[in-house]
Amino acid sequence: MYKQNVVKGTYFEIDFDQEVIVKTDDYDYLKEQVHEITRKNNETILFRHHQGFFDVDDSYMIGMITIIHEQLIRLFCGNLKLGRPLHKLLMELVSYLVKTHQYSEDVISYIWEIFNDLELKMRYKPLMNTDAVLLKIKEADPHYLFELPQSVEALIYDQRPSATEISILDALSIDVVIANDDFKVGRYYKLQKNNLGLLPGLNLPDKQVKLQELKPFELGLNINHLDDMPKNPNIKPSFIIVEPEKSYVKTSGIVYLNQRTLFYEKLFERFPESVIIISLPKLSTVDLYFNQGYFTKLDMHQINNHMQIFEIELRALFKHPHPHIKLSIPDIKNTEDFSYINKEFRYKFQELYNEKLKIGIDCNTEFSLNNIDQFRNYSHCLINLDAGYDIFKPKDIYHMSYLKKYSEINNINYRRQKEVYVKGKDLDDLKFFKKMIYRGFKRYVVKEELFDLYKGTIYRYLNGKLNY
Structure with missing residues (x-):
């Protein structure tokens, strides 16, 4: 084991x-x-x-x-x-x-x-x-x-x-x-x-694999709060996904400017070369924390109702400079809302910092997972496998029709030259992870304890090892 x-x-x-x-x-x-x-x-x-x-x-x-x-x-x-x-x-x-x-x-x-x-x-x-x-x-x-x-x-x-x-x-x-x-x-x-299905010694890296040796594949981490910082001081993810609402769970559902500013300061200091992708706060999680039962989707009406949350999070984010910041918009249920939010955030960022901001989409709703071809003007796509599992309801995670759904999203973005990131519990399963490699997915959010193991898996695959 x-x-x-x-x-x-x-x-x-x-x-x-x-x-x-x-x-x-x-x-x-x-x-x-x-x-x-x-x-x-x-x-x-x-x-x-x-x-x-x-x-x-x-x-x-x-x-x-x-x-x-x-x-x-x-x-x-x-x-x-x-x-x-x-x-x-x-x-x-x-x-x-x-x-x-x-x-x-x-x-x-x-x-x-x-x-x-x-x-x-x-x-x-x-x-x-x-x-x-x-x-x-x-x-x-x-x-x-x-x-x-x-x-x-x-x-x-x-x-x-x-x-x-x-x-x-x-x-x-x-x-x-x-x-x-x-x-x-x-x-x-x-x-x-997790289901790793390992034989003794198999898939363990036989040398210290550098991230450059994994190209075009990239491995990233999900870090939302100071408590989530990796225990391994040598770990160097290519990218980091930040889901701010998960940090609010630890502060009684409230976002505090000083705590979020300190988080981003420490994150940027430790990972100056990693791409940092911040998913806008998912109000559905905070809504559930307070047991409100109102939130259904993200649109400008909801953003205006909860403007202080977004203002505090973004003020904290841009308090300290970092060269590789992107935003993602979650909980989208039509292209009009995405286009409007996308435009508003780009304009505001240009006005405040005189720089262009890369904004992508979180595919975590039935509409976004099934209609990625209808979206325009986004830099990247983040596929949420947990949401996908609930929506597609596969017989099992290895089922061809389930994998095909994600391949369709990947192929559309590949033709558009958009980066695709994948996150979710399915990736804790080594067999599923290998199937995603085979299907051409390149960027994965993995757990810290699986990071080196998956680096070794990719390295073996790239070097033609039969038992990768």
């Missing part, structure tokens, strides 16, 4: 269909958590409002949030009863608030956010004091994944999770393991993360 392809920990299960019963040792914990949740919200609510993810428009009501929190704490702590289902208790408290206060539906919805967070904290409580957890969860919405404790090393699924779940877990640096084994709760396991 390839040693970097292993995840270890104690196995736990959480079933979201089961009620949470308040027990004696939960009493103080629940009080602590309601204080902690409201404290955090006091600090972030104004940022959240300015960034377009707090529904209450009344500025007076926003100013009342601290008082609402205090009322909520007193009410909750004064009515907490042992031996009762927590959800029923919370429903009773909300009913009481509706009857006795003149709160709007938006405020009640916000109170439910707090109570849902509280219930989530209770479900994850058994994992808090465990060093390394391999977790299987049942009947859970993707939204619940954001609050997974740091002790969780991997989530175990019977079948492949959705692109949304994969993205959230990637943001949290939690591995995805697909396995149908009969695991025992409380037992320690060592599991294989």
